[in-house]
Amino acid sequence: MSENNNLSVSAAQACVLGFAETDGSEEIPLERALGRVLAEDVRANRDQPPYDVSAMDGFAVRSADLATGGVLLTVIEDIKAGDLPKKTVASGQCARIMTGAPVPPGADAVIRVEDTRMLTDDSVEITVPVKAGNDIRVRGENMRHGDVVLHAGTEITPGVIGLLATVKRARVNVHRRPRVAILSSGDELEALEAPFDADKIPESNSHALMAQLQALGIEPVRLGIARDDPAELAGFLRQGLDYDVLLVSGGSSVGVHDHVRPTLEALGVAMHFWRVEMKPGHPLAFGTRGGTLVFGLPGNPVSSMVCFEQFVLPALRRRMGHPALFRRTVTATLAHPLKHRPGRMEFIRVTLATEANGRLRATSTGAQSSGDLCSMARADGLLVVPAESGNLAAGDLVQVQLLDGSLYQRTAGFVEEAA
Amino acid sequence: MSENNNLSVSAAQACVLGFAETDGSEEIPLERALGRVLAEDVRANRDQPPYDVSAMDGFAVRSADLATGGVLLTVIEDIKAGDLPKKTVASGQCARIMTGAPVPPGADAVIRVEDTRMLTDDSVEITVPVKAGNDIRVRGENMRHGDVVLHAGTEITPGVIGLLATVKRARVNVHRRPRVAILSSGDELEALEAPFDADKIPESNSHALMAQLQALGIEPVRLGIARDDPAELAGFLRQGLDYDVLLVSGGSSVGVHDHVRPTLEALGVAMHFWRVEMKPGHPLAFGTRGGTLVFGLPGNPVSSMVCFEQFVLPALRRRMGHPALFRRTVTATLAHPLKHRPGRMEFIRVTLATEANGRLRATSTGAQSSGDLCSMARADGLLVVPAESGNLAAGDLVQVQLLDGSLYQRTAGFVEEAA
Incomplete structure (x- = not known):
């Protein structure tokens, strides 16, 4: 094994992103x-706006008429959005005007309806003074013809x-979005559509990965389950290498039954690393052939999902041209102590709750077995324990990556009163 | 006007949610x-697991054999995931075992491969002592047959x-997901597909609303643009009331040209409120007819989007059965002072950046004109200024609602070292 074994999470991310370039474009x-x-x-x-428009429902006036309050004006016209004004507002006059409607010639300010009082159908009392330009959105204020408005x-x-x-x-x-294929491997796996067999393990990783991809807007292809047979595996991998990104679930451990890595290498895939110093997710392999990225994801369901989040997700987002590649992290207060031995970066599944002071509080979902999807199903986020951290105490501030579904919370999170 | 005018944001949300019930279900x-x-x-x-399985690649052993270190064991079998063990492990023996493979009879612990040394093909030195149960995932550890695993x-x-x-x-x-229709109204509006007309305002609200709905997984129907003609408007509204939720964009101000509210009432819609003490978004109307929710959204593009976020989104999420109805809020440090006069709750478009200490920093997108979509296009979130708040100072802690797209950031947000 070379020095590329056992990378830190950051080094492995940098390696993966070094091979991820944006795909072409499409209309x-x-x-x-x-x-x-x-x-x-x-x-x-x-x-934009295409002409000076009123920002309010009210009256278009001449500001010079309103040096004092309590002025009476004659309403000469009704202008609504979509109308073109027909008259010029002279001294002592005004026009009734709607939000978004063009300001008529002669007028240089708008008074909102709340600051006026109708006396008759064509006579209005203005109760406040006004400055020129008041409540007028000026032509080109938001954008000018020819400006780059989106990069x-x-x-x-x-x-x-x-x-x-x-x-x-x-x-x-x-x-473009990359075309992604998912391959599962392992004799022990029972496909979702296969009949129940008490001696088998239900195959779930390809379904969870599919959903993780769908959450990124990618509709992947599931190639199926390759049995632990070198020829069958090679056939599946050859198919998968026709895609832009190939995710291979399981079969990438250090064990003697691991055919995936040598078979990929025999098919011309350059392997860049096959272990990352993280928990869960230790046995993670990454290789490339031309522009195709190949990820050998751990067979443990939670490890597979966590590795997807840290490595596959940023690579896919870079290929799709996103400037923001990584999951949003937020600061939270840890609800309880957490043991951690310096060495590997650890990702702890947590739920988040908002405390009275508005701060987030992170609580472990409990058992952190990498085989236990129940905890992943309940998690709002992944608490990131830095590799070199020692034990954490209740009340420590921690960083939590927000997972899909965590963009919403149970309470509005704000009150009418000042904080 | 009744006392239902000018509700606080919280009161308006409570009113809307009081009318939102979950729709039926489907397979x-x-x-x-x-x-x-x-x-x-x-x-x-x-x-789950269906039997005791190994949590590691390594060797299945009898813990009693390993009271001392440096023990030599004979390898009697190779068990990989998917295999059923054929032999019983006796004293002095062990079986090579892969992650996820069944633990053979006789063995009561697993030693990971890293703590062993192969001497010959069938002889292995175990370098560490081990306790019974080590690295074994026990049958039913994750879930037991018949347990409710998801509520x-x-x-x-x-x-x-x-x-x-x-x-x-x-x-x-x-x-089920509710069926949602969007209707725009206003003579001034130019449809996306209509030819350029210098005197018109391009209609954008129905497109932004459509995208907000799509982000919730709902594929809405855009009914079109109703001109300011009572009969045409009534025809469109009648169509819209056949849906579960009807969003009417524009036409709900207090102005004299407002046909929407009376037309809705004539069609049997009970109007519950038509103003909310918020900025942007003041003129917001809400009514119901049977199970159909009708929202009259402001015509200003930003107001329309912000009102959607605060009222339409939670109502739709409740109809779809979500327990988390509201946008995630996070605490951020304000980058600069912000003026605010007590009265209305205000939603300020902000970008978020992660500071060196992991805390989020919120910066206004600049001009907060409710007509300026440029700011909404740039925003990561909406800073919520409580109605009764005074001016805010740089460095104040504020609450920010995360918008679509803000679930990702430009940097990983973690380092290998301890904080």
Whole structure:
């Protein structure tokens, strides 16, 4: 074994990301673009707003008329959004105006309806003074024709979708998503669709991995379960290497029955490492053939998921052009002591609760057996114990990676009163 | 106007949630279940593990043989995952065993391969003592046949998918997703597919709302743009009321051109409130007809999105059976002062960065005009300023709601060293 064995988590991440480049781009309709990443700069196709518009429902006035309060003005016109004003506002006059409607010539300010009192149908009392420009959104205030409003590399969130619609982009150029294949391996595994066999272990890793990929917007292909037969395994791996990313679940331990690594090497895959100093997830292999990334994930269900989070996820996000590659980490207060012997970085499944002071509190899901998916099913996040850390005490501040599903909480998390 | 005008954000949320009940359930295949919510308890279909298995690659031994270190044992069998052991381990003997393989009769502990040294093909030196039970995962340790392993109301994350596959559930019973329609209204609006018109305002709200719904797993129907014509509007609203949830964008202000509210009332919708003490998003209307929820969202693009986040999102999540209804909030340090006059709760668009101490730092995206989607497109979150708060100072701790896309960050957020 070479010095590439037993990398730290950071070194292994750096190694993987060194081989992950963005895939090509494609044009897709706006309504399918959520979660994708722009592969082009996007420019404004006009000034926004296209003319001076009212920011309020109220009255367009001449500010000079309102040096004092309690002024009576004659309403000469009704302007709603979508109308073009027909008249010019002269001294002593005003126009009723709606939010988003064009400010008529002559007027230089808007008074919101709450600061006025209708006397008759065409006479209004203005109760406050006003400065020029009040409650007017000026032409081009948000964007000017030709400005770059979105840069290549921007993740397409709902706000970005709104902005793309504003500049009339019904189709956008985005980074491609990699094609991903999942292969499970092991004689002991019973497929989901196979009949019950008391001596077998149900195969769950390919399903959990599929869901982890779906959460990233990728629809993977599950190749099936390769039995511990070199020829069958080679056939499956050859198929998998036609994809951009191949995830092999199980079969990558140091044990004598491990065919996966030598078979991958025989198929031309350069293996870059096969162990990472972490818990769970020790036996993790990574190799490449051309642009194809191959991950040999541990067979233990929790180890498989945790390794996906730390290595596969950032690599896939880089390939899809995302600038933010890693899970969001938040600071939380540890609810109880945690034993840790310096050596490996450890990822502890935790639930998060919000304390009265707004701080997050992290509590272990209990048993941290790497075979126990129950704990992973309950977890909001992964508490990261640095490799060289000693034991942790209740009340220590810790870093927690947020997992899928943790973007929501049970209470609103805010109150009307000041903190 | 009644006392239902001008509710606080919390009171308006409570009002909306009081009308939101879970929809029915449906059975779907596991590979489409990510993000859904279980509508049934799920039980284990066997013990997990199904028999005592090795937690390591190593040797199955009799612990009594290893009272002292440096013991030589004869290897009588090779057991890999999926095999059934054929022999009984007697004193002085052991079996080579792989992770997940059944522990053979006679053996009561496993020694990992790292603590052994092969002398010949069938002779191994064990270098450490061992206790009975070492590195054995006991039958039923993770779950026992018949145990409820997942409760109704559980959100289906990748970990839950793995667990469902473990108990062989190829199909699951989940809460339905509501059918949602979006209607835009206003003469000034130019549809995305319509030709460019310099006097019009591009319609973006329905696209942003669609993306917000898609982020919740809902594929909405966009009904189109209703012009400011009572008959046309009534026709569209009638259509929209056939859905479970109807979002009406624009047209819900206090202005004289507002047809939406009276038209909804004429169609039998009971209006519960039409203003909320918040910024942005003041003119927000909510009504119901039977089980249908109707939201009149503000026409300003940012107000529309922020109101969706605070009111529509929790209502939809409750209908879909989610126990966690609200956006995750995190504590951050404010990067700069923020002016705030007590009165309305305010939602400030901010970006988040992770400081060296792991704490999040919130910085305003700049201009907070409710018409400026650029700021929403850049935001990681919404800083919540409590209604009764005064000005905030740089360094103050604030609560930030995480928006879509903020589940990822640019750096890993952890280091190998202890904190």
